[in-house]
Amino acid sequence: MEFTRLGNDATGAVGWATAIHSNFIRAHNTGLRVAMNICLRSMALGSILAIAFTALADASTIHGQVSIGQVSIGGRSLISVDDGLERAAEPSEMQPSWVCDRSDNICGLDDPKMLSKPAKIDYDALLKATPEMKKIAADKIDPNSSEGINLKSRAADRVREKADAVRAAQGYCSVWKTISHKDGRTIPDITDLVKAQL
Numbered sequence: 270m271e272f273t274r275l276g277n278d279a280t281g282a283v284g285w286a287t288a289i290h291s292n293f294i295r296a297h298n299t300g301l302r303v304a305m306n307i308c309l310r311s312m313a314l315g316s317i318l319a320i321a322f323t324a325l326a327d328a329s330t331i332h333g334q335v336s337i338g339q340v341s342i343g344g345r346s347l348i349s350v351d352d353g354l355e356r357a358a359e360p361s362e363m364q365p366s367w368v369c370d371r372s373d374n375i376c377g378l379d380d381p382k383m384l385s386k387p388a389k390i391d392y393d394a395l396l397k398a399t400p401e402m403k404k405i406a407a408d409k410i411d412p413n414s415s416e417g418i419n420l421k422s423r424a425a426d427r428v429r430e431k432a433d434a435v436r437a438a439q440g441y442c443s444v445w446k447t448i449s450h451k452d453g454r455t456i457p458d459i460t461d462l463v464k465a466q467l
Contacts, residue, residue, distance in 0.1 A: 369447065369449070375444040376429055377443030388444050389445045395467065402421070
């Protein structure tokens, strides 16, 4: 900041104060101008978007009926619906609707929104077919004992490993104990393929 002595008094105090005050006012005015420019640009963008959506709604109305139009702004799709209002389209609206619980996932993808080609198995039947569960039954081991818990854990690991191998070989995205689709499509059952690997 430059100080210029203004005035002719003996101390020059009034002159220095005036110079500092005027520099502060100039800097403050510059900040206000920048803020005003940003505000005006934001308002202009909002006006442009409002005009664009109005034009979209008018263009999609044919003979008194409103059709659904789609626009993408900033990576998000906006859909103009029957009442002429816009709302953001969620990714789940554009993807299949799988009905499943993550706790039923055996292997592979466990996010229902990411599924493309899932398969299912009869988990209880496969557990019973493992050597570990057969040993529990044959030797009458208490399932809640430390040995029984260890054998059940190894049986579950075996089913998961074999199901994952079949999943990868057959091109499925995931394997589930229970899964369905809202449109009622048939989900492939790979129980026999996994049982053959046990």
